[in-house]
Amino acid sequence: MPNPIYLDHNATTPVATEVAAAMCDALRNLYGNPSSGYFLGQAAAMAIADARQAVADLIGGNPEELIFTGCATEANNLALLGLARASADKRHLIISAVEHPAVMAPARYLESQGWGLTVVPVDEYGRVSADAVADAVTPDTTLVSIMLANNEVGTLQPVAEISRLLKGRNVLLHTDAAQAVGKLPVNVEDLGVDLLTVAGHKFQASKGIGALYVREGTPIRNILFGAGHERGLRPGTENVPAIIGLGVAAQLASQRLVLRDDRLCRHRDQLHERLRSAIPGLALNGHPEHRLPNTLNISFPGVTGKALLAAASETVLASVGSACHSDEEGPSGVLGAMGLRARRANGAVRLSTGWETTAEDIELAAHGLIQAWSQLTTN
CATH class of the missing domain: 3.90.1150.10 (Aspartate Aminotransferase, domain 1)
Known part of the structure; x- marks a missing residue:
């Protein structure tokens, strides 16, 4: 058969052939700790910087605004819980009824800790109304988190329209773009989001690597504790081979999207x-x-x-x-x-x-x- x-x-x-080759090369030759000052460590650090630029280019952001994580679930948790830790006064969150568990679960956790949570319903196509999301905003709202594309039915959410309706209301906007990045053009500026989640294994990188775009100036605090890696938001020695693989996958995706x-x-x-x-x-x-x-x-x-x-x-x-x-x-x-x-x-x-x-x-x-x-x- x-x-x-x-x-x-x-x-x-x-995993794309080019990604696997780059990761194997990194496993053999880029084994230095990126925080080390000697050439093996600095070579690894430079490779991470190149990958960060490639992923940032794919989503239209700046490399300084990109945080590597272990997966999209971690990135979503960092987005919601990290913003919650940075929010002293406003304690209300808005999500859609079709969010992935990686958003739904931390949102429900915040609710259990006294946060207000509004779950906006969807229509028969699985799409939220941008007006309904905007109408759910209160003076206490800190964050709106609406996925860009649904993982089950594929429906795209009106994230850019939601962003326009939130403008001037002092509310942050996060989108879980795990299913969208690499399959269609995604640009953080066009979407108008403050945070965006990337999942490597959804576009031919390996499992065990993700990223969170955090717009400069966004108030966010770490939810893991350790050394100062990834702007202090994701402590732990970087997974150099997986990060390099994510960078190669981002380059491949960019090429395909340019060719339409x-x-x-x-x-x-x-x-x-x-x-x-x-x-x-x-x-x-x-x-x-x-x-x-x-x-x-x-x-x-x-x-x-x-x-x-x-x-x-x-x-x-x-x-x-x-x-x-x-x-x-x-x-x-x-x-x-x-x-x-x-x-x-x-x-x-x-x-x-x-x-x-x-x-x-x-x-x-x-x-x-x-x-x-x-x-x-x-x-």
Whole structure:
């Protein structure tokens, strides 16, 4: 049997060949501590600086405003809890109903510590209203945290519009851009955000590396304690190979975005059309236009998503939703927040393409999914 087609790039991506090569070279040759004064340490420090510049270029920020973290979850926790530590008087936070657990959980923690928390609902496409977010602001609001792209249905949030409505109201804006960076153009100035989260393994860097953009002048304090690494906000000796790999992945992503390579969108739509033409009643979940170019969340009629993927497992590797919820029973919280009925939510499958996905892969995957659905609905 050939290897199954991997269509779960929103969960994680294969490490790019160029990234792996750069990381291996760093493991062998850049083993000095970046804080050391001799040449081995300084060589590592220079490589980190180059990577910081590459990631900053990808998101349109300054390298001095970029903090390397161990993952996007850590970056989100630093954003919310770090701002909370720096906020003496204002103690109110606003998030959306479809945030990743890496934002939802620290927000709920702050609520347990006496903070006010407003969770703004989403529409049937999983999108918040910018006006509703702005209307939720009170004189006590410190931060609004709205994801840029949803990890399950791919819906894009109106972050730039929210920023415009918050202007002059002395409220900070954070966006979890883990799913968006590397897949579509992301620019902190265009978005108007004060903080932005990056996840390396979502765009062909390794796991174990992320970053938080913190606009100069943003009041934030560390949540980990130690030495003064990363402007004192993330203590601990830097993970030099992973940081270098993130820099290379950022360069690769920048090149693709400059070329306006539309293969992600093209393959997503090819897959959708093949499935829609063969399966009556197939339903798209998420916004039909304002969504990630690689993400197709669809509900298969008459079956559960888990049963379908199990039946198609020799052909397709995908998921019913976020990898962070893969062991949970019942429909996704994101789909529930969108108001989907139980039967449709239970039939949902998330299919996410990658830069290495081919048109032939799409045809094979579509055939496998159609065959699995037919078998399940005729038995």
